[in-house]
Amino acid sequence: MGGTKGQTFEAEVYRYLDEGTEFQVYRLTDPSYSSTLPGLSSSAISRNSGSLLYCSDRNGSPQAFRLDLKSGDQQQLTDHKDLAGPSLTLLPDSRSFCFFAGRILYFSSLGNLRERPIYAVPEGWEPGDGLHASGSQLFFTEWRAQGSDESRLRAVTLPQGAARTVLEAPFRIANPLGRPQHAQILYRQAGKGLWLAGMNGEKNELKLAAGAVGPAYWSADGKTLLYLNFPDDPKELNNIREYTPEARTDKLVAKTSQYAAFSPNRDASVFVGASRNKASPAMLIMLRITRRELTLCEHRASHPERVSPLFAPDSQRIYFESDRHGKSAIYALHVERLVERIGDEG
Numbered sequence: 001m002g003g004t005k006g007q008t009f010e011a012e013v014y015r016y017l018d019e020g021t022e023f024q025v026y027r028l029t030d031p032s033y034s035s036t037l038p039g040l041s042s043s044a045i046s047r048n049s050g051s052l053l054y055c056s057d058r059n060g061s062p063q064a065f066r067l068d069l070k071s072g073d074q075q076q077l078t079d080h081k082d083l084a085g086p087s088l089t090l091l092p093d094s095r096s097f098c099f100f101a102g103r104i105l106y107f108s109s110l111g112n113l114r115e116r117p118i119y120a121v122p123e124g125w126e127p128g129d130g131l132h133a134s135g136s137q138l139f140f141t142e143w144r145a146q147g148s149d150e151s152r153l154r155a156v157t158l159p160q161g162a163a164r165t166v167l168e169a170p171f172r173i174a175n176p177l178g179r180p181q182h183a184q185i186l187y188r189q190a191g192k193g194l195w196l197a198g199m200n201g202e203k204n205e206l207k208l209a210a211g212a213v214g215p216a217y218w219s220a221d222g223k224t225l226l227y228l229n230f231p232d233d234p235k236e237l238n239n240i241r242e243y244t245p246e247a248r249t250d251k252l253v254a255k256t257s258q259y260a261a262f263s264p265n266r267d268a269s270v271f272v273g274a275s276r277n278k279a280s281p282a283m284l285i286m287l288r289i290t291r292r293e294l295t296l297c298e299h300r301a302s303h304p305e306r307v308s309p310l311f312a313p314d315s316q317r318i319y320f321e322s323d324r325h326g327k328s329a330i331y332a333l334h335v336e337r338l339v340e341r342i343g344d345e346g
Helices: none
Strands: 014-017 024-027 051-056 063-068 074-076 096-101 104-109 115-120 125-134 137-144 151-157 162-169 173-178 184-189 194-198 203-205 212-218 225-230 239-244 249-255 259-264 270-275 282-287 292-298 317-322 329-334
Touching: 096 125, 137 173, 151 173, 173 212, 184 212, 212 259, 225 259, 270 317, 282 317
Parallel strands: 125 173
Antiparallel strands: 014 024, 024 329, 051 063, 063 074, 096 104, 104 115, 125 137, 137 151, 151 162, 173 184, 184 194, 194 203, 212 225, 225 239, 239 249, 259 270, 270 282, 282 292, 317 329
16 A cells, blocks of 8 residues: 555545434544544644645555545655654645654645755754644744753744744643734643743743643634643543633633543634543534533544544534544544534635
8 A cells, every 4th residue: 555745545435323323424534554633733624624634654654644625535745754743734824734754844835745844953852742833933842852851942934944942941841832913832841731931932831720731722812722621630520711811810611521632613612522431432512602512423532632623614524533443543523514604714
């Protein structure tokens, strides 16, 4: 099942009805090989909701692929032996993407697949987790090599590739996320909480609710941060909360059916979650205004935190990852009858 850069593979969509809900589920990739969605900091779906960027090892090594969400066809975009799948991210124009392969950060055009290296991680450092595109800048973390916990947040300006250090930390940081309409970057302290930094390097740890912090997302205007809270008491329900940086307030949005992962749609009016409940490993949507949940299907993923559910920009489709049929594959749910359409971004 070999493949080369630029090669297109025909659709392999498999449709089935969920046994519990009879909701139709679409498996978009073959589970005989592994297909995974990019990391938390990344953008995976084009602005017009027409294509999806993902990583697959169908040709023997992890490579970037683009999935046409109308035809189901898949195109191989890269040919690197050491590509880091979680680093794949679309740029804001949806016409190009970036990724790390080894120590090199690459820029590639989706139109002609021409790529060029724009940055190399210096000796003594290694790429951390997360690559995020915001405006004309790319943000990522670097970890000090040789067992040290030191790390730093780096910014690279496109197209010239000029790099600078935004801040340094005595602990490992990951998953940078630019704050819309603000010159600030959110990042995660490994195993702990979230921090917010200005472009001048000033930083503050956010005073969030007690417990562990799951996925986090900015509102479209950057005024608030939605995040998944895992209470210290395992008897309490995992919950979605909202933090307002300027007011330094943190409030409960809704309790969940033990979500292990979640994401909001573009206007944060609806949430999709993946439950970690072993008796009912479900995909659910929740209307924010009513806090009512609707079960769509079972994901049956062996690691619910890796399901990585996400809405298309127009809110008419939900995509997620599961290994229920073998290796990790990408699945889709059509929710146009349940969620109001949001106008295309372009």
